[in-house]
Amino acid sequence: MLATGKQIIVLALMKRRQPLLPHDRVVDMPKRLHFWGDTTSVTYPPPTKDITTDYLIIGGGIAGLMTAYFLRRHTNAPVTLIEKNTIGSGATGYSAGMLTSEPEQASWHTLTTIYGIPLTRAYFNKQRTVMSILRRLSDKITHPESQDLLLLAQTRASHPDSRKEIHSRKQISSPVDTLNSHQVATELNSPHIQSVLRVGKHLSVNPLALAHTLARQLHKRGVCIFERTPYLDHSKNQARTPHGIIRFKHLILTRGAYEHSPLLRNFLTTIAVTTPLSNTILKRLQLHDHDMFIDDAARSFHYGKITGDNRLLVGFGDIQTETVSYPTPVYRPHVTNIKRFLKLTFPHTPLTVDQAWTAPYALTKTPIPLVKSSRGVLTINGGGTQLASAVAAEYGVSLLLKHPHPLAALFE
Numbered sequence: 001m002l003a004t005g006k007q008i009i010v011l012a013l014m015k016r017r018q019p020l021l022p023h024d025r026v027v028d029m030p031k032r033l034h035f036w037g038d039t040t041s042v043t044y045p046p047p048t049k050d051i052t053t054d055y056l057i058i059g060g061g062i063a064g065l066m067t068a069y070f071l072r073r074h075t076n077a078p079v080t081l082i083e084k085n086t087i088g089s090g091a092t093g094y095s096a097g098m099l100t101s102e103p104e105q106a107s108w109h110t111l112t113t114i115y116g117i118p119l120t121r122a123y124f125n126k127q128r129t130v131m132s133i134l135r136r137l138s139d140k141i142t143h144p145e146s147q148d149l150l151l152l153a154q155t156r157a158s159h160p161d162s163r164k165e166i167h168s169r170k171q172i173s174s175p176v177d178t179l180n181s182h183q184v185a186t187e188l189n190s191p192h193i194q195s196v197l198r199v200g201k202h203l204s205v206n207p208l209a210l211a212h213t214l215a216r217q218l219h220k221r222g223v224c225i226f227e228r229t230p231y232l233d234h235s236k237n238q239a240r241t242p243h244g245i246i247r248f249k250h251l252i253l254t255r256g257a258y259e260h261s262p263l264l265r266n267f268l269t270t271i272a273v274t275t276p277l278s279n280t281i282l283k284r285l286q287l288h289d290h291d292m293f294i295d296d297a298a299r300s301f302h303y304g305k306i307t308g309d310n311r312l313l314v315g316f317g318d319i320q321t322e323t324v325s326y327p328t329p330v331y332r333p334h335v336t337n338i339k340r341f342l343k344l345t346f347p348h349t350p351l352t353v354d355q356a357w358t359a360p361y362a363l364t365k366t367p368i369p370l371v372k373s374s375r376g377v378l379t380i381n382g383g384g385t386q387l388a389s390a391v392a393a394e395y396g397v398s399l400l401l402k403h404p405h406p407l408a409a410l411f412e
């Protein structure tokens with residue numbers, strides 16, 4: 001059985017029960033170890049004078065960038081985006097770069113139960129549309145690759161919960177294949193896996209490069225971008241930064257884990273990458289066809305893929321935290337867990353972890369991202385995945401522009 005509602009609910013409950021992270025177990029990771037590229041150089045320097053704009057977006061992660069993208073698609077009004085560090089320096093740039101429509105907090109079966117089939121199907125389709133947009137906007141450096149996503153499990157696909165999940169996926173037209181035992185043996189060759197669902201093609205990218213590529217294209221389309229420009233606060237229609245005032249008509253907060261809201265919680269998740277693997281080893285592990293995977297067993301939650309330079313990347317999370325400190329720390333117990341997972345999954349091939357990093361990201365307390373307007377300020381946050389965050393950005397823009405949106409009932 002794979003990714004069933006029951007398992008995911010158990011997982012969500014486990015997350016809630018996790019104690020807050022003790023600060024003494026966090027070790028700073030040197031900046032040079034940022035795996036996906038450079039987060040230190042500034043491409044868009046801070047403003048040198050006060051500015052006036054129509055739309056002011058705070059935060060240069062996927063939510064902020066896609067808000068700017070959808071605004072630019074519908075209006076020529078001035079759009080400004082400010083980022084306290086550099087573009088992609090939050091969860092977006094530290095992520096695994098698995099652009100999947102798999103929901104973070106609940107199974108598709110749970111979503112169809114809560115929201116009904118037509119609305120859930122529209123949500124799924126919207127994520128696929130956003131994925132196509134991101135694929136189109138990607139460039140060579142982003143290294144976009146269409147990969148199968150496999151849901152792995154240590155139990156059988158005939159389990160009733162699994163059957164419900166497969167049925168719900170079919171109802172929302174989410175392609176799903178249950179692999180037979182021969183196929184299971186040829187996908188991720190591991191004695192640890194009992195059953196596998198193939199849930200369609202998803203996109204694997206270098207997430208930091210994707211953020212930079214988006215920023216470059218937005219900049220070309222006239223969006224003003226300023227890095228190293230923290231938003232401090234605002235009063236009426238003026239935002240304060242250390243580099244001057246920005247006057248705005250609409251303020252949009254996409255601050256990720258830095259947002260303090262009772263509607264959000266922060267989690268830490270850790271990624272480890274092995275040293276580059278030879279083609280012979282990739283073949284032996286049945287990983288040469290570059291599938292991405294999620295191992296959603298009730299007592300663990302691992303995700304992974306093969307990177308552009310042939311390393312096995314495995315992520316593990318989550319632990320609830322109040323810590324949002326950069327440079328990114330490495331949470332050692334997660335690394336130990338990942339090493340154990342590698343040994344269990346690939347017992348006959350020793351794999352060496354080369355680098356690891358941990359980063360926080362925000363999640364809403366509901367299965368749907370937070371898009372909330374209060375006192376003239378729009379907050380977009382807590383998508384949990386990049387595609388969900390991008391869908392939330394599209395919905396947020398429809399609110400700003402007072403356009404009807406097919407997912408209004410889902411977000412309200």
Ligand SMILES: Cc1cc2nc3c(=O)[nH]c(=O)nc-3n(C[C@H](O)[C@H](O)[C@H](O)COP(=O)(O)OP(=O)(O)OC[C@H]3O[C@@H](n4cnc5c(N)ncnc54)[C@H](O)[C@@H]3O)c2cc1C
Pocket residue numbers: 058059060061062063064082083084085086087088089090091092093094095096097098099100229230231232254255256257258269270271315357358359360361362380381382383384385386387389
């Ligand atoms: C290790 C890890 C692995 C993940 N793997 C995946 C994955 O493979 N696939 C997937 O879909 N999702 C993944 N996620 C989740 C995904 O990355 C996040 O859900 C998503 O990127 C959140 O985007 P965001 O724009 O809301 O937040 P962020 O990317 O964190 O962006 C918020 C930005 O706001 C800036 N900011 C904050 N305060 C201010 C201020 N006062 N002024 C100016 N700027 C400010 C921050 O510096 C930051 O750059 C992963 C997350 C982590 C941490």
